[in-house]
Amino acid sequence: MTTAPILLAYDGSADADRALEWAAEESRGTGLPVRVMTVEDVQETPMVVSMRHGVPVAVASTVPEVLDRARTALTGAGVGVATFDHAVGSVVGELLEAAASASLVVLGSRGHAPASEMILGSVSQHVARHATSPVVVVREPRDPGARRIVVGVDGSPGSRAALELACRRAERTGGTVVALHGWYVHVPSTDVWSAVPRSLADEDERRRLLSESVAGVREDHPDVELELEAIGTSPATALVDASASASLVVVGARGRSFVGGLLLGSVSQSVLRHAQCPVAVAR
Template identity: 55%
Template sequence: MVAYDGSHDAKLALRWVAEESLRTGAPVRVLAVNELLAPTWGGVGGTIVVTETYVRDCSELLGEAEKELADLGVTDVTTQTRSGNVVDEMLHAADHASVLVVGSRGHSAAGEALMGSVSQHLARHATCPVVVVREPRDATSRRIVVGIDGSVTSMAALDFAVRRAEETGETVVAIHGWRDHVASADVWSSEPRMIEIQEHELLLAESLAGMRSEHPDVRIEHEAISVAPEKCLVDASAHASLVVVGSRGQGYFRGLLLGSVSQAVLHRAQCPVVVVR
């Protein structure tokens, strides 16, 4: 399912979905939401004024999206219009989608850019993987970068990346980064530091072992780097076709729906990002 609002990034998302549909044969569902802006209350000199509810009509956008997909060769398309809160309607409509695709920045009813609101909310709450599409810095890249921290969701992200690479022939680059905390004992000996590095390298190797045996035809590279994971992934995204992250990792606070690393990557990555649960 692709959310479409006519913005530049929504058109990028539409093209991304078209490529996926042509590659996999999956049908496409396009959703446009007639966004409602709540009434505004105000008053001067004791007089209460209530403005009318504002509705941004998106019905014409569906025809535009359908034509764009047809021009790209995609014919198995259904369209749908809903009215209400954009995020709520998208989440409800995506309940039975295999993946939800949105542009990085869209338009609200007031015409404002929406990174950090719609995209972030969908990445937090959707029950299926969410793809946030933006123009890649390196359009020729054949590398899928995936963040690994040993959590259940990072393993789901790795599985997503490897299965995709199995179909596309791309290389998977598994990156495990960590914030470096130098122990006081390092002043006298390098042993504690070496033990810490070996533990991180072991975590990465164990995470990849099963995938390499189950998907022998996929080229999997790996890097363990003592740099904050969000920085590792954002830097790697400059030469990636896609970055895949779990919705939350080992260090998330109880009840947090989207981890700090995932949020940082969504904001700063230089290619499309997939958030997997």
């Protein structure tokens, strides 16, 4: 079993606090340590230069206070082992480098731009796309009491990794896993000689794909309550709609090609932008 830490990107914003709570819960459930990282996007010094009446003024870094706040919060949340790092440089670059030795990266969907210049709105998108480890982007859920973990499934290796991540979390939290397969519905032909709704012709095939995709998971995680949903709408729309009543949406970093019906490279990005709950990108 891995002992690689959970990497928490933290800047003291409201979304970063939510990410801290998520990481703390994951740490308690898995026993993994937490590595907190705050990054100042400056090249030479942890002092930030601002302008006052047109004159450069050195402003002391707020990083020590931010890390102290994270330390206090994690201790109060019952996290046994945590380390705290302050990096100076490219926010995305520093986080991606640290992610290479992490079991999971957790960060808020948006941050703020204090002295640290850590703007997580763009950072979260870049890290989720390029990290080599799974990434969880935390935002306030629309339904705080939701216990459904929704997973985008298309039969690809990426979706299998997503389903495995969801089931492991459900085992710890007691939530229900919803395996959701959406597909692009072709518009029926307007030719009166062949006006057959092609979307109906492959519905059975789609449901069969979904059942086959979860067969092994049922065996590996017999105690997890698993529901199957096949919806004839675009995958991104199906997942975003389902996120309104979910505690977490899980997608693979990449799925099948467009010809296969589900392009998770773009779907995952759309879900990251529009989901109404935290999103995990599995690898």
